Amino acid sequence: MTRAYFVTVALFVLAFSFAFASDPSPLQDFCVALKNSSDSAVFVNGKICKDPKLAKADDFYFGGLNIAGNTENIFGANFTPVTVDQIPGLNTLGISVARVDYAPNGQTPPHTHPRATEVIVVLEGTLYVGFITSNPDNRLFTKVLNKGDVFVNPIGLIHFAFNVGKTNAIAIAALSSQNPGLITIANTVFGSNPPINPDVLIKAFQLDRNVVEHLQKLF
Structure with a gap:
């Protein structure tokens, strides 16, 4: 077999590896999720679309991330998601967002998002964040973030955030899936x-x- 053949196969495999790295790309302008479609016999990787002609601006809108979440719980933190369940217009677009509120000493405990990379932006306060690589290395990457700082948690890896400041902290998380898990x-x-x-x-x-x-x- 020629070298060109091996190069072609390698590029083909590489292309497919990128194709499955995040939610599938949409094949139309949008696919607004049809609410209350769980009883449908049709199954798709995402949610069933409503007729595009029936789409309206509210299908692409969510209000309320200016409202602080209740942090009076065992972790001292509150996660306010904005996924396809909150904005039907996110269906097939491969992105979502969330607001995270932290009381002093509050934390989002070690967790993973099986379908998304997470980019966290600190709006207020000081957070100690980090993620751990997979076996066998289990390397820990950590950083102390202040207002305006950004940190990336790669898809599927265990990560956390802890409020090390003396005041409340607020962060916005952007995730590379409409339903990151x-x-x-x-x-x-x-x-x-x-x-x-x-x-x-x-x-x-x-x-x-x-x-x-x-x-x-x-x-």
Whole structure:
């Protein structure tokens, strides 16, 4: 086989690897999600579209990110998403946004977005942020962010943010998916439904049975 053949195959594979790195590209101007379509027998990778002729400006609008979220919870933080569920016009566009509010010492605990890279922009306060690379290196990348700073969390990697300032903090997160998904590690592992067999978690985390059972009750 010629060298040109191998180059062609390599470029073909590379093109497909980029094609599946984020939500599929739209094939029309927009595809406004049809609300209350869950009972439909048709399944698509996204949401079913309404007739484009019936689209209106409100399908592309959301108001309210100026309103602070309630941070009176165990984590001292509040996540206000603006995904395709809030803006039907985001359907197939491969992007969403969220406001995150942090009380002092508040945090978004270690979590992942299985379908999106996240770009976080600090509007107020000081955040300690970071992400961890996949096995086997598990490298930790961290940064202290102040107002106006930007940080990127690559798709699928575990990441976190912690308010290290003495005042409330606000951040805007942009995500490369209309439906990025959210997997909070502790909640998922210790709060699954039904619960994971404690023997699995005892061995996986090298914890005492009492600790595992306490965490499962907690989450």
